[in-house]
Amino acid sequence: MVEQSRVALELRDVAKSFGAVAALRSGTLVVERGSIHALVGENGAGKSTLVKIVAGVHRRDSGTFRLHGEDVDFASTAESKGSGVAVIYQEPTLFPDLSVTENIFMGRQPRSRFGRIDRGAMHREALELFARLGVEIDPRRPALGLSIADQQIIEIAKAISLDASVLIMDEPTAALSGVEVERLFAVARSLRDEGRALVFISHRFEEVFALCDTVTVMRDGAYVSTDPIAEITVDDIVSRMVGREVADLFPKTPATIGEPVLEVEGLERAGVFHDVSFTVRAGEIVGLAGLVGAGRSEIARAVFGVDGYDAGSVRLAGRPVKPRNPRAAIRSGMAFVPEDRRKQGLVTDGSVARNVAGVIRGGLARAGLLTSAAENRAAGPWAAKLEVKTSALDMHAATMSGGNQQKVVIAKWLATDPTLLIIDEPTRGIDVGTKAEVHRLLSELAGEGLAILMISSELPEVLGMADRVLVVCEGRITADIDRADATPENVMRAATNATSHTAEEVPA
Amino acid sequence: MSTLTQPTGTASTPAPEVRTYASYSRPYWQRVVLSREFAVIALLVAVFVYSQSQVDYFDGPQTLYYLFRDTASILLLALPMTAIIVTGEIDLSVASIVGLTSVAFGMLHVDAGMSVTLAAVLAVAIGAVCGAFNGFLVAYVGLPSIAVTIGTLALFRGIGAGLLGTESRTDFPDSWTDLAKERIVEGQPYPMILIPFAVLAVLFALMLHFSSFGRGIYEIGLNDEAAHFTGVDVARTKAVLFVLSGTVAGFVGIYTTLVTGVARAENSTGLELPVIAACLLGGVSIFGGKGALHGVIAGVLLIGVIQRAMLLESFTINIINITIGVLLVLSVMSTSLLALGRRAVAAGRGARDSRRPPSAPASGR
Numbered sequence: 001m002v003e004q005s006r007v008a009l010e011l012r013d014v015a016k017s018f019g020a021v022a023a024l025r026s027g028t029l030v031v032e033r034g035s036i037h038a039l040v041g042e043n044g045a046g047k048s049t050l051v052k053i054v055a056g057v058h059r060r061d062s063g064t065f066r067l068h069g070e071d072v073d074f075a076s077t078a079e080s081k082g083s084g085v086a087v088i089y090q091e092p093t094l095f096p097d098l099s100v101t102e103n104i105f106m107g108r109q110p111r112s113r114f115g116r117i118d119r120g121a122m123h124r125e126a127l128e129l130f131a132r133l134g135v136e137i138d139p140r141r142p143a144l145g146l147s148i149a150d151q152q153i154i155e156i157a158k159a160i161s162l163d164a165s166v167l168i169m170d171e172p173t174a175a176l177s178g179v180e181v182e183r184l185f186a187v188a189r190s191l192r193d194e195g196r197a198l199v200f201i202s203h204r205f206e207e208v209f210a211l212c213d214t215v216t217v218m219r220d221g222a223y224v225s226t227d228p229i230a231e232i233t234v235d236d237i238v239s240r241m242v243g244r245e246v247a248d249l250f251p252k253t254p255a256t257i258g259e260p261v262l263e264v265e266g267l268e269r270a271g272v273f274h275d276v277s278f279t280v281r282a283g284e285i286v287g288l289a290g291l292v293g294a295g296r297s298e299i300a301r302a303v304f305g306v307d308g309y310d311a312g313s314v315r316l317a318g319r320p321v322k323p324r325n326p327r328a329a330i331r332s333g334m335a336f337v338p339e340d341r342r343k344q345g346l347v348t349d350g351s352v353a354r355n356v357a358g359v360i361r362g363g364l365a366r367a368g369l370l371t372s373a374a375e376n377r378a379a380g381p382w383a384a385k386l387e388v389k390t391s392a393l394d395m396h397a398a399t400m401s402g403g404n405q406q407k408v409v410i411a412k413w414l415a416t417d418p419t420l421l422i423i424d425e426p427t428r429g430i431d432v433g434t435k436a437e438v439h440r441l442l443s444e445l446a447g448e449g450l451a452i453l454m455i456s457s458e459l460p461e462v463l464g465m466a467d468r469v470l471v472v473c474e475g476r477i478t479a480d481i482d483r484a485d486a487t488p489e490n491v492m493r494a495a496t497n498a499t500s501h502t503a504e505e506v507p508a
Numbered sequence: 509m510s511t512l513t514q515p516t517g518t519a520s521t522p523a524p525e526v527r528t529y530a531s532y533s534r535p536y537w538q539r540v541v542l543s544r545e546f547a548v549i550a551l552l553v554a555v556f557v558y559s560q561s562q563v564d565y566f567d568g569p570q571t572l573y574y575l576f577r578d579t580a581s582i583l584l585l586a587l588p589m590t591a592i593i594v595t596g597e598i599d600l601s602v603a604s605i606v607g608l609t610s611v612a613f614g615m616l617h618v619d620a621g622m623s624v625t626l627a628a629v630l631a632v633a634i635g636a637v638c639g640a641f642n643g644f645l646v647a648y649v650g651l652p653s654i655a656v657t658i659g660t661l662a663l664f665r666g667i668g669a670g671l672l673g674t675e676s677r678t679d680f681p682d683s684w685t686d687l688a689k690e691r692i693v694e695g696q697p698y699p700m701i702l703i704p705f706a707v708l709a710v711l712f713a714l715m716l717h718f719s720s721f722g723r724g725i726y727e728i729g730l731n732d733e734a735a736h737f738t739g740v741d742v743a744r745t746k747a748v749l750f751v752l753s754g755t756v757a758g759f760v761g762i763y764t765t766l767v768t769g770v771a772r773a774e775n776s777t778g779l780e781l782p783v784i785a786a787c788l789l790g791g792v793s794i795f796g797g798k799g800a801l802h803g804v805i806a807g808v809l810l811i812g813v814i815q816r817a818m819l820l821e822s823f824t825i826n827i828i829n830i831t832i833g834v835l836l837v838l839s840v841m842s843t844s845l846l847a848l849g850r851r852a853v854a855a856g857r858g859a860r861d862s863r864r865p866p867s868a869p870a871s872g873r
């Protein structure tokens with residue numbers, strides 16, 4: 001075993017139950033100083049619960065918890081922060097009405113000589129942090145309305161600025177694209193070289209292998225194994241995580257491509273996106289690739305009608321769709337899985353059944369009467385199809401792990417039997433097994449003639465799944481690449497380099 | 509929408525061996541007994557049984573009759589108020605709409621010489637218009653309902669006072685004023701007003717708990733952004749509820765006028781407070797998203813029974829108000845108290861089981 005003095009964080013046989021649900025049965029995690037330690041496991045394996053115990057959000061029921069060799073027991077997040085632990089939670093927890101800077105320095109604003117809050121210093125430090133992370137976010141803007149990726153970046157900036165000896169990152173990269181991930185990794189490596197201990201949770205194994213030196217696997221709330229990264233393969237990890245073989249990722253099955261389903265023409269919104277035109281055909285999966293902040297999600301939201309647009313038109317199956325009216329979009333056959341599941345995708349304080357039946361419930365009523373029984377009957381099979389892990393259909397979505405919440409959102413929209421599915425980060429936070437499942441499902445649905453517009457920051461996912469890749473850069477579509485020609489290089493080039501890609505590259 | 513296809517039957521049918529789910533995490537009796545609504549109902553029954561046996565004259569022939577007759581307005585107004593509070597909004601102007609429609613009803617009948625029926629229909633319509641005005645400002649202009657309805661609380665009352673000043677109208681046909689006071693069955697303590705109340709209560713319960721529209725009401729209260737993304741028409745839902753609130757208030761205006769025999773601007777002044785108090789006592793969360801109609805109805809009756817019993821015991825009105833005030837505060841606190849208790853238990857268990865050093869928690873700084 002490792003030499004005691006090198007161990008920064010040590011958890012052994014930690015258990016935690018919520019009522020009858022054992023979220024964590026026997027969690028063990030030993031992280032050394034100067035190391036980046038990966039923690040992997042299926043959705044609901046108990047990773048976030050373990051993290052929250054270290055953060056002081058939850059209190060463990062039993063087990064050992066040591067920090068730098070000393071027994072600790074945090075009753076609040078303030079205590080854990082005070083002991084030098086910084087945590088980036090899976091779901092951003094920003095205060096929407098405060099500015100970006102205020103969010104970063106929440107509760108520890110630097111003071112000037114006269115005891116007043118030193119806004120200048122805060123602002124400068126925020127700018128430095130963003131420069132280090134290579135992103136451009138105005139530190140003075142309110143957090144309200146930031147994309148989920150930007151919120152993640154701010155959480156990262158906040159955690160880094162804490163100057164902690166132990167930094168835990170719960171799926172920090174789930175919404176980020178290649179460039180931001182690289183920047184984050186550079187920062188993480190420099191923190192490691194300073195001798196800090198880092199824990200990194202991710203469902204993307206390329207990232208785990210690129211960044212981490214040790215990996216701990218969890219399954220069903222219990223510890224499985226810890227190995228140096230050099231001595232383990234992806235297949236080993238997967239079989240330990242899942243306890244069974246996993247189907248291939250991106251099992252793209254050829255589908256016959258039919259009539260145009262979605263036709264977007266000259267869509268324009270001042271300052272956000274410009275002259276966006278594209279078509280999605282029946283049976284076709286069109287991927288929208290690009291950097292965070294390029295405007296992909298904004299385009300999707302405008303098409304679905306939750307946001308408005310200034311010019312242009314959206315047609316579905318040849319018929320114009322009313323702008324700014326999600327009801328009209330749903331009626332015409334669109335479904336939209338938004339990027340922020342907790343704020344937009346789900347009613348977290350609602351039950352699984354009500355969430356899954358949330359869109360179709362109008363059709364479940366008999367003689368105008370809608371009963372919980374009807375909702376349960378309709379929701380059950382869809383929850384099962386997505387393998388949602390929950391003890392009962394009346395459990396609130398808030399009690400579920402991140403990946404399982406995502407499955408609920410997908411189930412809710414597939415239940416509407418749409419003709420066009422717009423899906424923003426389809427597998428954000430979803431584990432390998434289910435990811436393969438979701439990919440297979442998308443392929444299968446496309447095979448049945450569903451048109452799919454998929455936004456993903458995960459390049460392999462876009463390249464593996466899409467029949468056609470549209471690259472968005474600074475609010476414009478800068479490339480339209482066929483599946484056969486799409487490579488990581490030409491997609492990234494189009495995504496990062498707007499000026500060199502002019503309209504000629506886009507086939508009219 | 510190309511609406512529902514049950515997953516069974518499509519090509520993507522889940523295989524038969526897939527997961528199945530229990531519908532509920534707790535058995536039926538627990539879901540019923542451990543609910544906030546049940547606690548209020550149990551308290552109501554307990555207080556009622558106690559009063560029946562211990563309070564002199566409580567079991568007399570008139571007590572229950574007057575209890576129902578006097579709380580009928582609150583019962584009626586609490587129906588739409590529950591739905592509005594569940595969306596996270598509030599309507600403080602209901603009592604003023606009662607006053608205004610009472611004035612309008614009196615003037616239309618007495619001064620304009622309309623029949624009682626026609627005057628009543630117009631008065632209810634005026635109530636609906638008042639509600640629509642609130643609804644427009646809240647739902648479509650996007651102003652906070654607490655500010656809008658504080659404004660219209662003064663505005664509607666002011667219009668009533670402007671029309672009738674300090675005068676009143678009392679010339680209503682006896683047949684109508686008697687009807688308002690009549691009992692459903694002679695010798696039983698149930699006044700006629702309970703019939704329209706029962707009908708409306710059933711309709712509101714169906715709307716709130718057994719319709720897609722009602723599910724939308726709760727979703728708006730829990731997360732209006734997600735509701736919008738799911739295709740709930742947030743603005744229209746809120747507007748409809750304010751119109752319903754105004755309409756019911758218009759009906760209450762007529763009832764109040766007939767049962768007291770007087771149409772005047774000050775009718776039912778301040779009645780919005782007991783209505784809201786009863787909703788909160790009945791388990792509706794002021795933050796929206798939680799509450800049920802049966803709890804609210806029990807809440808109204810609970811307040812009514814306590815009032816009546818204490819009056820019979822010749823407590824002063826101040827003591828009665830203090831008692832009800834304390835009860836309300838306790839009930840609102842009970843949610844947080846419960847959470848606190850649960851946390852204390854959990855923390856106690858955590859401290860017992862975890863090998864925590866005897867000294868203060870170490871800080872590894």
Ligand SMILES: Nc1ncnc2c1ncn2[C@@H]1O[C@H](COP(=O)(O)OP(=O)(O)OP(=O)(O)O)[C@@H](O)[C@H]1O
Pocket residue numbers: 018021022023024041042043044045046047048049050090389390398399400401402403404429431
């Ligand atoms: N507050 C809670 N109440 C009840 N159950 C909970 C609660 N929090 C978590 N759980 C349950 O505990 C289990 C572990 O959840 P956790 O969030 O730790 O999973 P995870 O490993 O982080 O998964 P993911 O990869 O999806 O984020 C899940 O089954 C979840 O439903």
Ligand SMILES: [Mg+2]
Pocket residue numbers: 047048049090170401402403
């Ligand atoms: Mg998690």
